[in-house]
Amino acid sequence: MALAAAATHNVSVEHHGNQVGATYTARADIRTKTIGAKTPNRMDGQRCQWTATIVVDRKLDHGPALARTVSSDKRFSGSEAGACTTGRQSGERNMAQYQDKIEAHLIAVAEADRAPLLAELDSVRNLASN
Numbered sequence: 001m002a003l004a005a006a007a008t009h010n011v012s013v014e015h016h017g018n019q020v021g022a023t024y025t026a027r028a029d030i031r032t033k034t035i036g037a038k039t040p041n042r043m044d045g046q047r048c049q050w051t052a053t054i055v056v057d058r059k060l061d062h063g064p065a066l067a068r069t070v071s072s073d074k075r076f077s078g079s080e081a082g083a084c085t086t087g088r089q090s091g092e093r094n095m096a097q098y099q100d101k102i103e104a105h106l107i108a109v110a111e112a113d114r115a116p117l118l119a120e121l122d123s124v125r126n127l128a129s130n
Helices: 090-112 114-129
Strands: 007-015 018-035 047-060 063-081
Touching: 007 090, 007 114, 018 063, 018 090, 018 114, 047 090, 063 090, 063 114, 090 114
Parallel strands: none
Antiparallel strands: 007 018, 018 047, 047 063
């Protein structure tokens, strides 16, 4: 399931005199699980536990050659009363409160990816020149 309003961050790096633009996009992979018991003639003891893993994808402006998933290590979780159902969207509704943290994570991932991105661009350039 995707984040309601996907966060994006654009950067531009100089590589051998050329500007290369990269777009980083955060999306949430949300998993839900119903825990607890539902017994007849008793109050429902079920809860819907959700966990959202924030996945950051990188795409270069000049083509899909070096597009890839950069990070998927940030997680948020929570729970709500009642069973998880298809239309409930527990995680999606709760992700809005984490939007600032998601955007900060996205910027940190983009900054940390600068050196690997330049190394990948060098590798592609070296392959093309051989």
